[in-house]
Amino acid sequence: MSTHAALQQALESIEADHASMVNDLQRMIAVDTCFPPGSGYSAFADLMETLVAPLGLQTQRVTVPQALWQTRNGEAYGERINLIARQPGDGEVCSLYFHVDTVPPGDGWTQPPLQLTEVDGQLIGRGTADMKGSVAATLAALRAAQRFNLPLRFCPSLLLCTDEEGGLYPGIRYLAEQQLIEGHILSFNGGAAPRIWAGCFGSVDLKIVVKGRSSHSGEPVDAINAIEQSLPLLNALHSLKQQVQQRAWPMPSPPHYQGAPLISRMTLAAAHGGSKGSTVPAQFEILINRRYAPQEPFEAVMAELRACIDTAMAGSEALSVEHEVIGHLAPVADPTGPHWPRWQAALGVGFGFSAEQFQCYGSSSSSDMGWVQQAGIQEILLGGLIRPQSRIHAADEYTTRSDLVALAQSILAYLAADFAPPAIAAAVPD
Known part of the structure; x- marks a missing residue:
């Protein structure tokens, strides 16, 4: 893997930045954004504006009209505030997608669900793996780029969206239909695995x-x-x-x-x-x-x-x-495209995956990315922190410091102009 010295230093610096990453995650977990009801989106947008300000990102709040998401039973309430945090610039954009809602904590927790707790190497809390931890990793990647003044191949635009966990009208659908998504999209609603996404039901x-x-x-x-x-x-x-x-x-x-x-x-x-x-x-x-x-x-x-x-x-x-x-x-049909080989190589930088390990498969679970495709954006990259043992949607959900660091390194490599991945075979096998 060919990288310039500054990029290599920035990648290595992420390990030393883990305290800030964990602190960011703690602050996110403490904001209750469970759906239903989804009443914490405004408070989460407030927090994110505070966290992205030092990175120089420009923010825009986009509220989904109540007539689109309200149901007769009234279990959802509160403003549906989606936050776009974009780096200024005119270059090619990569939109990094996150859903900020979580499922309700539920029963069976051994640790406080809305407080980040580290036990035996596990960072426990509702949303750590699905998917506030991915937000924390992205902020760490952008801090590393800022520390070493790295030029970026893609201008990052963070999409912090509402109502993925079962809502009638997810925020990303509204952003897509309002043509507020720029460039190609990298979704973090996936796992820490050498996977080429084939879509979902x-x-x-x-x-x-x-x-x-x-x-x-x-x-x-x-x-x-x-x-x-x-x-x-x-x-x-x-x-x-x-x-x-x-x-x-x-x-x-x-x-x-x-x-x-x-x-x-x-x-x-x-x-x-x-x-x-x-x-x-x-x-x-x-x-x-x-x-x-x-x-x-x-x-x-x-x-x-x-x-x-x-x-x-x-x-x-x-x-x-x-x-x-x-x-x-909505279902997601074949989401592969020209950016997938670079993302595969970037995942190799962070998680150590080799090209031979990648497999192409889909799932009968679901994603709000189907609405993005229906709005005309076909290619969707997929990554994230979810592992089979992460206990997402269950008690004591967790991620680890090592996975946070690995994902942050992958994101930085993907965005960096100095990243030179080797030639990779086509993302979709014959």
Whole structure:
């Protein structure tokens, strides 16, 4: 790997800057940006403006209109403030994407979820790996470039976005549709792995509400039990799940699938109804998650779900059956392009991956990058801090100092003008 002396010094200096990186991460973790409800975005934007000011980045706040993201159930509230932090200049831009929301902490934590705690080399806290740690690594990379006055090949534009964790209208979608994304995009919604991204499935969260009529359970006069009326629907949804999961798709599957194909998926994710034994329940709510391949039109997915609901409830005594999409991420088709070889080489600088280690695969999990593609940006680079053992979306989520340093070094190498990666074979195998 050929690098100029200044770049090599800057890369080495990141290791010595780990205290600042960890301090930045601590401050980010302390701001509660969990979704739902997503009420902490303004406070996080305040913090980020403070952190990027010494780097000379110019900031712009972009708020998603409430009419686009609000759902009837009202579980989301607070301004949807997205922050763009861009280095001034007219050169080619690389937009570095981060979602700033996290899932709620949940149960089972052994350490405070909104406080960064180091235990046995693990930096524990909600969002450390997914994905505030990637923001901290990026700031460390830009500080290193500033310390050594390194010229950059790409002008960095940081996109700090809202509502990736299940929202109806993610912030990156709004930025893309408003044509506020410059250049190509590097998403940190991925892992610390030698991976060439082949795309991912879309995701729909559909909430169904069955309404009946309440009464005393000992004297159920004119009662309509919403839970009991929903039993045919639950059975029909479970039957549809079996059909859906017979559908296999050509997107390359992850190595741990051991050759098994990626399939469509459907999950009965939540069910709520009733309050006490002496009351006939008047309402029953069901949440379905449907993962669909790029080859499945969204309209066809929704039509199949509606037909299942309508058929199952055709003879029901329920007063009403309503459904609402409360979360939607579009699928990502082949996101490879001309910048991938350079990013592969940069990951080799930080994490030590060799060209031979890289594998091309997708996933049936989802990303908000599908909206970016629909707005006309096809190539999406992927990196990040997630590892299988990182416990993202679970208790005691963590990353490590070594991974923070490695990612920061990879980002710096990619952005630096003096980085001269060797020739790499085409990013997508024949």
